[in-house]
Amino acid sequence: MTEWTLLRFRGLDPMGRRNLQIFFIATVAIPGLIVAAFLAWNPGYLSSVGRPFTIPERLLSETRVLWFYVRLLFSPDISAMGLFHDDFVLSRSLLQPWTTLAGVIGWLAAIAGAITLRQRIPLLSFAILFFLAGHALESTVIALEQVYEHRNYLPAIAPLFALAYVPTVGSGALPVSAWLTRTLVALLLVALSASTALDAKA
Numbered sequence: 001m002t003e004w005t006l007l008r009f010r011g012l013d014p015m016g017r018r019n020l021q022i023f024f025i026a027t028v029a030i031p032g033l034i035v036a037a038f039l040a041w042n043p044g045y046l047s048s049v050g051r052p053f054t055i056p057e058r059l060l061s062e063t064r065v066l067w068f069y070v071r072l073l074f075s076p077d078i079s080a081m082g083l084f085h086d087d088f089v090l091s092r093s094l095l096q097p098w099t100t101l102a103g104v105i106g107w108l109a110a111i112a113g114a115i116t117l118r119q120r121i122p123l124l125s126f127a128i129l130f131f132l133a134g135h136a137l138e139s140t141v142i143a144l145e146q147v148y149e150h151r152n153y154l155p156a157i158a159p160l161f162a163l164a165y166v167p168t169v170g171s172g173a174l175p176v177s178a179w180l181t182r183t184l185v186a187l188l189l190v191a192l193s194a195s196t197a198l199d200a201k202a
Contacts, residue, residue, distance in 0.1 A: 001133050005118055005126040039141075051143050053090050060091035061146055063103035066135060069152045073159060074188065076195035085147035107132070123162045130158030163188070 003009055003024070009017045039045060046055055053061065065088070072080060091100040114128040134155030139148075163185060 001130045002126065005114075005122050005129060046141050046143070053143075053146070055141055055143065057090055057092060058143065058146065059141065060094065060100050060104075061088070062135075062140065063107055064091060064099055065147050066132075067103055067106065068147065069135075069149070069155075070131075070159075072149065073152065073156050076191050078195050078198045081149065081195070081199060083149075085145075085149075088147045090146070123165060127158045127162035131155045134158070 003020070009020060012020065051058075068080075068088075071077070089097060091097065094101045094104065110128050111132070114125040118125040132155075134157075135151065138151045138154070163181075
């Protein structure tokens with residue numbers, strides 16, 4: 001994801017670029033195809049036995065869970081944080097609850113935007129796609145607990161990196177003023193510090 005959005009195999013001679021591409025194909029593309037083929041032929045391998053949801057319901061719910069993670073990342077809410085989220089409402093269909101459909105549309109729009117703006121705003125593309133790729137590695141069709149905040153640690157690196165990097169660059173960053181980005185970063189740091197202090201005292 002980093003190479004596709006930010007680095008783009010630049011700074012390498014033709015041999016090095018080809019070797020890196022071969023490495024990605026061998027370690028990511030081929031294993032991914034093998035796993036996908038295995039699951040297609042053995043759909044029962046993924047089971048949600050013992051869980052209050054089916055795999056399709058889990059995937060639908062995940063679209064809302066991801067937005068929940070984003071909200072906690074950029075607008076920390078101490079009342080919504082904790083080890084257990086057993087009260088998180090499952091998505092039984094696209095309209096039950098209706099926010100499921102909104103979540104699906106939102107992520108489809110985000111992915112489309114990340115792909116479309118890859119050349120113009122690579123930092124935004126990296127933040128979105130790395131976040132989604134990180135959660136895809138940790139929680140998709142595997143019947144884990146629906147919500148677990150620790151899964152957000154690795155995926156959160158990209159959005160936070162983008163937020164921290166914006167004030168330091170010019171036209172290659174997100175098209176907002178330096179004053180605004182610095183103000184937003186300062187407010188976020190204050191909010192995170194306050195929520196951490198409150199959580200530690202709870």
